[in-house]
Amino acid sequence: MTHMPDFKLPDISADAKPDFTDSASCAAWLAELPLVNVAPSQIRLLDQLHELNRFNMPPAERLRVLELLREPIYFVQVEQIKKLANKPLPLTQVERGIFAHVIELWQELLAGYQRCLNSKTEDKLDAQTALICQRALDCVASSMFDHCRIHHAFPSAYWLTLHQLYRHAEESGEIATAIRESVKKTDVSCAEVYVGALLLMLADPNDQPQKQLMQIQRWLENWAQHVPVRRTPPEDKSLPPLLLDFSAAAGAYREADAGGRSASGWLDISELARTLKKCVVLLRKGEPPASLGLGEDCAMPGVEQLLVLLFRLWCEGKNARVQTRRTVSAKAKVCSTLASMHFHISGLKSFRQPGHPRELTRRERDEIATFGHTSTRLEEAFVEAGGYATEDWLLREESLSGLRIVRPAASSGGRYAHTQLIAVRPADAQHFLVGVVRWLRTDEDDALHVGVRIVSGLPKAVAVRPTGLNAQSDKFVPALYCPALPALATPASLILPTGWYRPKRVLEVYTDTSELLLLSGVIERGSDFERVAIEPAR
Secondary structure, eight states, rough: OOOOOOOOOOOOOOOOOOOOHHHHHHHHHHTTTOSSHHHHHHHHHHHHHHHHSSSSOOOOHHHHHHHHHHHHHHHHHHHHHHHHHHHOBBBBBBHHHOOOOOHHHHHHHHHHHHHHHHTTGGGTTTGHHHHHHHHHHHHHHHHHHHHHHHBBBOOHHHHHHHHHHHEEEEEEEETTOOOTTTTTEEEOHHHHHHHHHHHHTTSSSOOOOOOHHHHHHHHHHHHHOOOOOESOSSSSSSOOOOEOOSSSOOOOOOOOOOOOOOOOOEEHHHHHHHHHHHHHHHHHTOGGGGGTOOOTOOTTHHHHHHHHHHHHIIIOOOSOOOOOOOEEEEEEEEOOOOOHHHHHTTSSSOOTTOOOOOOHHHHHHHHHHSSSSSSSSSHHHHTTTTTTTOOEEEEEESSSEEEEEEOTTTTTOOOTTTTTTEEETTTTTTTTTEEEEEEEEETOOOOOEEEEOOOOSSSSSEEEEOOOOGGOOOOOOHHHHOBGGGGTTTTTTTEOTTOOTTTTTTTESSSSSSEEEEEEHHHOOOOEEEEEEEEEOO
């Protein structure tokens, strides 16, 4: 006989008055719910679950009601989270409100199934243990995934709930029982939901754009069944094992990261490793991704690169970081637009069209006569007024190729997205380093954490414009020039606004003088820039 899990549930109250009190009245209520109006329907479902979880109801009837509510709840949750996915961070106040309702609804649905689990012996629900545990596990896993979709940290207590539910299903002997998943139209066991959540969190979800994150989640629906949880270490010693501590508020970990934890379970990843290797080999032989069950929306080379990354993370225990980062604690200045970067890298000089000298003002002529140069007070005043203002961040880690920076919730600033251009100047540095947002997340205090991959070399502010008969009247725009670095086999490049690259296009590039440069290829494309290789135009 298994022990009863100890869930913290709301007290039953005589004041609770849901609009329905059994499955029949719930079905009638749902028939009148206008799901086409997603946001109001979500609030109504949330309100009713809140009342239901405090209402005294026979456990079997409660389970039937929850099963009726589950499909419409999943529908509104998916539709609401779609509004937040792909949004830059941090979320706006309105967006945070939407997300709060999503998480509250998952928590209320979870509490409903936990109450059924707590009182199952009262109404002979032992035969439903696998179903109840699977539903509860899926509530936790879904909430975790929704946090990942908006790159927001979830409370560590989620792990304790996930482990607790898994152990209860395991002790009941129901861990592998396939349960019909009415929402996803497939059969899913408790073990598959549990393992899927563990592996998703090992896939660096904060690094992944939405498309890749959705692909990983979809693949895990098929692959999780091939990763059994063992109570003894796997026999295959060729791969570094993934360990579990069911009493810890954390997911799977490697021995090197144990930190005093004692393993009580192991993930056997040997078959998953073979599956990933086989997919990569067949893709390299020309097999289409769809034929391997990877999805119609997958394309080379991106799908292969993602599979290789997942193999390294899940089966080798390696991340994409090459250099070791050192922990630091320093302030930093950040700017996030190409125009702002151009201004600060040029030495606080406002962008002006080359070849069109501006007539000096009387004040500037007087300054030249007195000091030999004009003052930068106007530019500095423009910056202070918000023209090219920098943001105050904290530098937490650094290496030769990257930084980890944090902006506290109380600090103001712009919003950021994956692969966005960013410039950082540590407090002890003279120059801005230009980089790309590699990963990002907000924590439970709403501070914004960003991982930056630095573009090698010291960038120079330049002006560029197209050439050709149709571009004679085009004006110069700000851009950045990155010098060639032979030691790193890095060619000279330009950082341009999105959409500027054309094969073999020639640009006029102005620094102190003008020269013609040929765009010879794309090095990388970000969400708001293109970095292109260049060579002298012949």
